[in-house]
Amino acid sequence: MNYADLANAGVLAQPVYEPGKPIARVAQEFGLVPDEVAKLASNENPHGPSPLAMAAGRAAMGSAHIYPDGAGHLLREAIAAERGVEPEAVIPGNGSNEIIELLGHAFLRPGVEVVMGAQAFIVYKLVTRLFGATAVEVPMKGFAHDLSAMRAAVTERTRLLFVASPNNPTGAANEAAELLALAEDLPEHVIFCLDEAYAEYLDTAPDLRTAMAAGRKVFCLRTFSKIYGLGGLRIGYGYGDQELVALLQRVRQPFNVNAVAQAAAVAALGDVEFYEMCRRENAAGREVLVSGLNAIGFETFGGSANFVLTRVGDGSACFLKLQSQGIIVRPLDVYGMPEFVRITIGTQEENQRLLQAMQVWSGSELRPA
Template sequence: MLTYNDLVKPSVLEQPIYQPGRPIELVALEFGLTPNEVIKLASNENPLGGSPKALEAAKETLASIAYYPENDCYFLREKLARIRNLVPEQLIFGAGSNEIIQMLGHAFIEPGIDVIMGKSAFISYKLFTLLFGGNAIEVPLIDYTHDLKGMAKAITSNTKLVFLPSPNNPTGTWNEEIDIFNFIHEMPDHIIFVYDEAYVEYINNPPDLKPLIAAGKKIICLRTFSKIYGLAGFRVGYGYGNVELIDLLNRVRPPFNVSSIAQTAALAALDDNEYIEKCRVFNQLGMKQLEEGLTSLGYEVIPSRANFLLVRFQNSDNLYQYLQAKGVIVRPLKGYDLEGHLRISVGTEEQNYRVLSILDEYENKRMTE
């Protein structure tokens, strides 16, 4: 008898599975803790929670939940276009920016196509490239930072997409505007540059690629409501670029892909500037607290402009387990070419203090063993 494995597309059998940060409830169950004893600093979420305006608006949407959502995210599109100084047709929305990466795969990646990305870049670029049968060309980072010169050298006539996240996840490192602009100016005409700005709200004076888009360069920028807006559970993100590119992506976009609650919440979050500013300042303070604490414990901390830190440990596997047993979930980085590192998201002051105390305790224990 044939099995499903005989029937499935061969590439699916080879496809790696995305490994998310472990959920609080599961870790609690495994280590005999109650869920409120466990903290999650594993997925770069907003430790202050979702924008209160967004949550209020989301509750009101429940009354009309029997209706399908607005298929084109009309109100969200119009508002963002106004705020970001774009025309509405330049915007596309997804169930998180992950879904827009998937749409890029549907539209542009097929066997024989090369996609260039950093070796320790956000893993979805590689996963979607492989899923659509493309070749993931992974260019090693230099000092944990994307090597734009190396990426330019890797371009061939088979290359279609180049991904650059800045800041990058999981390293937190960034590329300077001048280097990004130079890369784009020199990039051949058959390349689409995907600039992932998931953590853009955490940085001051971020590079603005809109003038290059307006000048006709082939670019799509990706943003998300999952990070500073605190709406990861609703799943909403967006891309902006040339109208022609957005039109093509709309052809591969599933119908009703952004839920009505997610649309309403994102719309309201855009009005919650006070909250976003508070989160930004809060993140800066938390980052400083974590960075100083980790450095004084003797760990190597990679400079980050996002809401997390990449840290090098001598025995990261053991430490990962130890932290979980104490109720702290951080992120191991298997599959990112970052053996010996863990990624820690910035939490509240109390959560940061807790992770630092556990690390201190761990080191003291090791010394006395």
């Protein structure tokens, strides 16, 4: 008997999530200097961690022999103050991915349905399948979530409905008014989960806190991996109704968020200068990338997040070509988008290198006419 015969069905149905290759490995494979490899594949912050977060993280290392605060008191207070909610309405996680998994533990099982966009962030589907629930994938409209179609896909069996705005990998965001209308229209057996991983990059982020306060079943996810530059520490959070948060608290590991991450996240929340710099640089970098890519002849999509979706012809071939030049982007076959790559907005220098490499790729014969 094989191990697979013993495994849960959800595990066997699970596609393997393939993260981009690390810089050191790409450098080694292509004979490059690691410092010259630009990783524009995972929507990380090209400006590094916030300096205040780094200092706080280093200081926290001095107590690394002590378990972290399992309840995350200081962190929850800091997040609650920033979000304008009670600390009891906040649950920190080992990345916001962990919070998605906690939702699975609490609400998903065979026979239950989860509504999501067909090109939505893939972890919704992975977690749904892991718990043996059914992913109901709703076609998207011009790469944005089609909220009326998603509402129509809700059945008696639906427990969760995910919308990422802006969505990864498509970049499209939904209007605040239509998100609010959906929150108000969903039946009470459905939890509307709004993933705000890239909300900080929007000019005005949708705000569902009024719907939350009015008792609608709305739960929001945020992360420190993007604008706060702490992807390597794995820290994110969810906020919503205190009853829901209390349920999720029951299913998490006792010390799910490490002490260095907690300290760094608290400091990052207070680093307004860094935050504003990242927003400005991202907006400027987006303009450079979009106009540069368009000038070479590539169509670009997406709104205000820290990445650009680009139609390049053969996404995998483009990815390999760029990788050989020390630039890592994300091919999107796994999202059923083989003609596209997703490019994280980098530093000014990285953006220029990317454009030069795309100029070379534009002459490549694999590109469609």
